[in-house]
Amino acid sequence: MLRNSECRLDGEMQLGNEIQPIEIAEGVYWVGVVDWNLRDFHGYETPKGGTYNSYLIIDEKITLIDTVKGPFFDEMIGRISQIVDPAKIDYIVSNHVEMDHSSSLPAIMQVVPKAKIFSSAKGKKGLLEHYREMGFQNWDIEVVKTGDEISIGKKTLQFIEVVMLHWPDSMHTYLKEDKILFSNDAFGQHIATSERFEDQVEGVMEDAEIYYANILMPFGKQVLTYAEKIKQMGLKFDMIAPAHGVIWRKEPERIIEAYVKWANAEAKQSVLIIYDTMWGSTEIMAKEILYGVESAGVDVKLRNLRKNDWSKMVKELMDASVVAIGSPTQNNGMFFTIAGFLSYMKGLRPKGKKFFVFGSYGWGGGAVKGIEKELTESGFEIVEPGFQVNFKPFEEDREKCREIGSRLASLAKK
Incomplete structure (x- = not known):
């Protein structure tokens, strides 16, 4: 493992802080970043900081699930470099266009200009519009919709459109063999921690409720539709890996159940x-x-x-x-x-x-x-x-x- 290093845009390693990826399942790695000093997100106070989570899957087709906020690109690419040469990435999944997830995309595309990007139809439109001056003309973007699958070797990715949960372009990606849901902005929390799993951190459900109340509360109807959709699809989860906060691995369905409760506006006698x-x-x-x-x-x-x-x-x-x-x-x-x-x-x-x-x-x-x-x-x-x-x-x-x-x-x- 590389220590005391950091990575420039060109991939060259330099002296700096230690960078460590974390393997969350066999061949599946967290390669995101922790923003210890985040105190404001869309005007929503974040006194505990935050994270921007990206995930790397090592298979016949090396796949990156989402990127990170632009200023943290070097840190993400440094973590990837400990696992594999970033230039070997074949696929990039863009679950959501918003800048905290996609603003490293132009930089990673400089490293892997021939990589294929997967997004929803509205996601493709948003990416091409936002990055029109950053070389998007050469990007290979494939549109996917709910139920579409791609094989990346031994593993299979399945896509789920989640319109207005919380943007029109939003989608989730499901790793079928490992039963991991990469849920982007759904099921997250704004907390900065060196731990990666919710069972390692106290008070995560309260943080998740604060996150829901400030970001997803307007979309209760869509939450209920989503819960019914994944039930109909018969999806089971060993992990739910959001784009913010820690990963749910201890009875992960309970965060979905909590969302359904909140979406149904089940208030207390208070x-x-x-x-x-x-x-x-x-x-x-x-x-x-x-x-x-x-x-x-x-x-x-x-x-x-x-x-x-x-x-x-x-x-x-x-x-x-x-x-x-x-x-x-x-x-x-x-x-x-x-x-x-x-x-x-x-x-x-x-x-x-x-x-x-x-x-x-x-x-x-x-x-x-x-x-x-x-x-x-x-x-x-x-x-x-x-x-x-x-x-x-x-x-x-x-x-x-x-x-x-x-x-x-x-x-x-x-």
Whole structure:
């Protein structure tokens, strides 16, 4: 094994950091990269970092499943070089066009200009459009669809189109003999770790739920269609190897079962209170609503938008059956952080939630009305008219907030 080395685009090894591939099954290797410093992905906070996973299969036709984000190309090619001369790669599978998976493709095609690329029809269109100035004219791209198979020697690859899970071009690749599903963006997590398997890392299912909530929640219908499709195809899995995070090998079907549960919007009997505050009045109201919910014996969480990770809050929102949103009035409208969160939430389209709005104001109201308007126009259910106070909540206002909390708890129980 090569040590203290790194690889340039031309494949020449140089002194640098140790690079190690990991064999996940006989002849199947993880050759991806760990992004220890990733802290933001599409605006989704990633405090644990992330990975870009690529997989190399050694057979009569040496096959690379996906590439990595462009700046990490040298690291990927260095890992491949420990297993085989990268110039000997015959096939490249592009499961998804998005840049975190394909932006090393032009560089690898410089190394293996005659390699055949396999992608979906929309994947081919996306690759040719995005890389029109990077030599794509000479790329040999073969379009595949659900059920298509190719032999790479002793092993067989089968392709599954997964339209809008989460892009139109997305597909999965199934290694039949080893029962490994290369699932690209489905079933992943954003965590950086030196371990490669989920049973080696604590809390992976929670990380997977946060990932689902922030990336795949809008596509619940497609998740359910996919689950039915693989059932009809009779696929069994010894491993599910996503493009982000660690590989599922301990009862891997349980991540698919979790996706089905999340897609069905199976919320818990809980209330989530999301708010921001300027001079403390809205926060007082939020805490009184919290006390009302707690007194009724229902699980409740209180989250200040400027003091909590929005990505985790979205996961909590997915789990909650009732959501209370509180805002002070700013310039006759809702507070700017509330407006931003509503925009983010609207794009994720959480299902089956009941909403209540509260807030405070000084010389002019507007926050509660603005939030209710935004929720209604986005198709969310508001359970009762909002409640707002002028300047600060006095005891009678606090009592009303506790009563509201009790009613929200009753709704959560239903």
